[in-house]
Amino acid sequence: MPSSPPPGTSIVQSTTGRGRCLQATRRFPAGSLIGIFNNPLLALPDGPSMRTTCNYCLRVGNGHITMKACTGCKATVYCNAACQRAHWKSGVHKAECKMFSRIRETTGKEWLPTPVRAVAQILILLQTGDPTMTKAFSSTEGLEGNVEGFKRNKEVWADYELQAMAAVVYGGLLQSEEMMHKAKEILCKIQTNAFNRLDADTGTAGIFLDSVLAMVNHSCVPNAFVGFDKRTAMLRAERDIEVGEEIEISYCDYTTPRAARRETLKLYHFQCNCLRCRDDLDVYQVCAISPNISLNKFSLQPNLSKLRNPQIDRSGVSSTDVETISRKWHLLSRQDNIDVMQLARQRWSLCKPLVEAKMFAVEPVPTSILNFAILCQSDSNKTAYALPLACFLSTECEPVKLVAPFLPWRVKGLMMVAKLLGHLGELRATGELVRSCSHKALVDILTKSDQVSMCEAVLRLVVHYGSMGASDDWDVLREARDTLGEIESLQGREKESYFLRTWANDSQDPEGNAFFQNAVLKPINDLAALTIGIMDSELGDRRSVARR
Numbered sequence: 001m002p003s004s005p006p007p008g009t010s011i012v013q014s015t016t017g018r019g020r021c022l023q024a025t026r027r028f029p030a031g032s033l034i035g036i037f038n039n040p041l042l043a044l045p046d047g048p049s050m051r052t053t054c055n056y057c058l059r060v061g062n063g064h065i066t067m068k069a070c071t072g073c074k075a076t077v078y079c080n081a082a083c084q085r086a087h088w089k090s091g092v093h094k095a096e097c098k099m100f101s102r103i104r105e106t107t108g109k110e111w112l113p114t115p116v117r118a119v120a121q122i123l124i125l126l127q128t129g130d131p132t133m134t135k136a137f138s139s140t141e142g143l144e145g146n147v148e149g150f151k152r153n154k155e156v157w158a159d160y161e162l163q164a165m166a167a168v169v170y171g172g173l174l175q176s177e178e179m180m181h182k183a184k185e186i187l188c189k190i191q192t193n194a195f196n197r198l199d200a201d202t203g204t205a206g207i208f209l210d211s212v213l214a215m216v217n218h219s220c221v222p223n224a225f226v227g228f229d230k231r232t233a234m235l236r237a238e239r240d241i242e243v244g245e246e247i248e249i250s251y252c253d254y255t256t257p258r259a260a261r262r263e264t265l266k267l268y269h270f271q272c273n274c275l276r277c278r279d280d281l282d283v284y285q286v287c288a289i290s291p292n293i294s295l296n297k298f299s300l301q302p303n304l305s306k307l308r309n310p311q312i313d314r315s316g317v318s319s320t321d322v323e324t325i326s327r328k329w330h331l332l333s334r335q336d337n338i339d340v341m342q343l344a345r346q347r348w349s350l351c352k353p354l355v356e357a358k359m360f361a362v363e364p365v366p367t368s369i370l371n372f373a374i375l376c377q378s379d380s381n382k383t384a385y386a387l388p389l390a391c392f393l394s395t396e397c398e399p400v401k402l403v404a405p406f407l408p409w410r411v412k413g414l415m416m417v418a419k420l421l422g423h424l425g426e427l428r429a430t431g432e433l434v435r436s437c438s439h440k441a442l443v444d445i446l447t448k449s450d451q452v453s454m455c456e457a458v459l460r461l462v463v464h465y466g467s468m469g470a471s472d473d474w475d476v477l478r479e480a481r482d483t484l485g486e487i488e489s490l491q492g493r494e495k496e497s498y499f500l501r502t503w504a505n506d507s508q509d510p511e512g513n514a515f516f517q518n519a520v521l522k523p524i525n526d527l528a529a530l531t532i533g534i535m536d537s538e539l540g541d542r543r544s545v546a547r548r
């Protein structure tokens with residue numbers, strides 16, 4: 001059924017009862033590109049965002065990109081004429097245009113919920129005899145749908161009945177039993193195989209379905225990951241993949257506790273039997289045996305022995321405790337009328353046993369710190385706190401959770417550090433830092449350190465890893481390159497830039513490395529060391545401890 005797999009891979013029947021799978025027929029080193037998928041079966045923006053996101057390339061509209069609506073249906077929008085033409089030529093909008101015009105005329109609606117639109121789109125294309133769709137959605141050899149599994153869940157099935165009915169009605173299709181059955185089968189196949197393109201930073205949301213990418217099975221210790229750039233998905237190696245190995249990605253956030261992963265994986269109707277699940281390993285245990293540890297020689301956590309032998313004390317926190325903390329942490333947001341600071345305090349209080357055990361990389365500790373860092377950024381009296389918190393995440397949490405330094409989330413964390421260094425460097429230069437920040441130790445570190453060199457080093461990491469983790473065209477990478485260019489052109493910093501360039505070319509170069517250790521890593525670690533004190537004083541019982 002699937003179209004051709006990328007060179008160096010093949011689709012075979014798995015020997016462990018997981019249906020078909022994608023297998024490597026050549027070696028893929030960590031960070032290398034396995035395949036590009038730019039001709040998906042489905043690529044849809046999420047529900048209402050179809051009015052603000054290009055319906056072909058999925059670029060999000062902003063101040064620079066103005067979307068133009070299709071003059072026919074007035075429902076879909078495009079960032080340029082080429083995208084509009086391509087959408088029409090692919091047959092997709094030709095099929096949808098009439099549907100959206102009719103919906104607007106009869107109901108006044110301008111958009112459809114994503115799954116309803118997806119199913120209607122596929123059903124209409126199937127009616128036109130589209131060969132790719134016919135192959136992919138064939139009941140016998142097409143995509144896996146786990147239909148019987150979904151049927152057993154009465155609540156989900158009832159929901160699918162409603163969505164299927166909506167797709168058939170809005171699609172203007174014959175409301176036969178056969179059509180309804182097909183619509184539900186398509187929903188199951190989408191649920192099983194499509195990617196949810198959720199990106200909080202760009203506001204991107206929607207679904208992406210490719211018949212070859214859909215052959216990649218799951219592991220919570222995956223050897224590959226998928227990144228998106230507009231209408232294109234890229235499959236990359238998360239660690240070295242050898243010839244004959246099955247390529248596996250994670251269908252869930254593998255850093256969450258096993259119970260949460262199992263809950264997410266219920267939608268896929270299998271029990272994961274990977275090492276992380278089988279032995280219920282925490283992120284420190286998985287990190288300690290990761291083949292990716294040595295890649296961190298060039299990172300903000302180059303102390304590899306810390307990753308191999310973390311100084312944590314697991315004796316007081318069982319994996320059941322972690323699951324309970326995580327569950328309660330998520331439930332807290334369901335309280336009525338709770339303000340963000342109250343929520344942050346309650347959540348930090350739940351993290352206490354993990355913090356005492358120094359298990360800082362175990363969720364929900366990192367997310368609690370990140371959320372508070374984001375809150376601090378919008379409060380002028382607390383802005384400076386965001387920097388130590390971001391440094392802590394990049395040195396103590398992310399390298400353990402996501403051992404490969406090129407993973408997009410790690411690169412984004414570095415970019416947060418770089419931006420905060422730039423911002424606080426400016427506040428320091430104008431004297432505003434001393435006026436607005438009462439945390440003496442924090443002000444001292446910033447006064448004695450060279451934020452421009454720290455920022456340059458962090459940006460060099462972003463530039464080095466950005467294209468391995470996402471694409472050369474990634475917004476984060478472009479911004480890092482621009483800022484690095486500005487820093488490099490500053491007068492009077494030739495020596496510092498020389499050392500940092502030397503370190504970036506060879507992180508073990510004695511001169512370059514010594515400069516990095518003293519001028520960059522030491523102040524970053526000193527800043528990071530303030531984090532728990534800041535969190536406790538701002539969100540705990542011990543108020544104002546951080547103001548010593």
Ligand SMILES: C[S@@+](CC[C@H](N)C(=O)[O-])C[C@H]1O[C@@H](n2cnc3c(N)ncnc32)[C@H](O)[C@@H]1O
Nearest residue numbers: 018019020144192193214215216217218268270
């Ligand atoms: C996206 S499809 C992957 C391709 C699928 N194996 C096929 O033959 O079409 C997802 C489905 O594959 C199976 N699968 C994926 N990962 C698995 C795993 N680790 N163990 C068992 N089954 C798995 C499950 O049936 C899951 O719903």
